[in-house]
Amino acid sequence: MKGPGFKRALVTGGAGFIGSHVAERLVGLGVQVRVLDNLSVGVRENVPQGAELVVGDVRDAATVERALDGVDIVFHLAARVSIRASVDGFYDDAQTNVMGTLTVLQACAEQKVRRFVYASSMGVYADAPTPDPIPETHPTEPISPYGVGKLAGEKYLLCLAGVLGLEPIILRYFNTYGPRQGYTPYVGVITIFIKRLLAGEPPVIFGDGEQRRDFVYVGDVADATVLAAQKDVAGEVFNIGTGRATSVNEVAALLCGKLNPTIRPEYAPAHPGELRYSVPDISKARRLLGYDPKGRLEDKIDEVIAWHLGR
Ligand SMILES: NC(=O)c1ccc[n+]([C@@H]2O[C@H](COP(=O)([O-])OP(=O)(O)OC[C@H]3O[C@@H](n4cnc5c(N)ncnc54)[C@H](O)[C@@H]3O)[C@@H](O)[C@H]2O)c1
16 A cells, blocks of 8 residues: 655654654654654644654754754644733743744754644634635735734745745644643533543633634644645645534533533633634645544534543
8 A cells, every 4th residue: 555655754743642643643643753842732642653752952053963964854833822821921832933933943944854734723713704715825924923923934935935845734733622632721622621521611702702712623624734745735724613603602611511511611701812713714735735633523422521531
C-alpha cells in the first residue's frame, strides 16, 4: 500500500487533545512520530505508543532544533488555546502562539524541514452577521488576541514560504470536542458542561446562549490534518469543521438531558473576544482533501461522556 509520503514527523502539542489524535493517526500509518510538548496542558498518557516524547518548550530554539532532527514534516499544534484567557493574558498568548511558532519556523529553516502543517483557528475570522457557513475568503479581522496570534502565524508562514522554500498548509479548526480534551474553565464548552453536570453543577452559559458554533469531532479533525499532509496543497488554507451550526443552548439542553435532566443551565454575562457566529463552509476541504466529517454531535456525545465517566 502507498505510504503517506513522509517517514518522520514532529507533532508539537502532541501530548494535548487534538495533537495526540493526530500523532495516533500518524503512528497508525507507519510514520515515526516525535512529539514535542511542555506538558503545560498535555499529559504523557495521551502520547500514543510508538511515538517518542520530547518534553520541552516551542519557545526554546535549541530544544526545537533537536526535536526537528531527521524530521520530514512538522505538525505545529502547540499553543495556548483559550480565546477568553488571551484577553487578560495577551502577552503570554503571543509568547507561545506567535514567538513559539516563529521559533519552530526558524528551526525548520535551519534544518531544511519544508513541510509545515499549521493548526490555525476559527478565531482568525471577523464575526459573521448570520450563522450561515463562511468560506475561507471571509474577512480575517480577529476580535480576540488569540485570533490575532493565530492569524500572525498564518501570515508569517505564507509570507516566508517562498523565501524559505516552505510548503505550509493552514488548517482553521472550529470548535473541536471529544476524548482527551483537558479540562480548563476556558476551553471546550462540551467538556466544561460535562464536567459540571457530572459534579451535579449547572452549566454556565455566557450571554444568551444563542451564539452558534460548529462542533466538530476530534477524530474528524485528526483525519483532515493527516489528509492535508498527504495532498499537494501547499499554500492553501482550509476550514475544518462540519458546516453545521449548533447553539450553546442546544448543547446545554443535550447534555442536561443526557446527564441530569433536573438541572437547568445558568446564565452569565457574555465574554469579550468571543464570536457570535462561527460556522464554516467546508466545501474546499471536501473538494481538495477528500475530507468527509462523519461524527455528528448527537451520535458522538455518548462516547465522549463515557470517556469522562471512565476517568
Ligand atoms: N480545541 C479546539 O477547539 C481548537 C479550535 C481551533 C484551533 N485549535 C488549535 O489546535 C491546536 C491544538 O489544540 P488543543 O485543543 O489540542 O489544545 P491542547 O491544549 O490540548 O493542546 C496544546 C498542547 O500544546 C502544549 N503546549 C502549550 N504551550 C506549549 C509550549 N510553549 N511548548 C510546548 N508545548 C506547549 C500543551 O501542553 C498541550 O499539550 C492549537 O494550536 C489550537 O490553537 C484548537
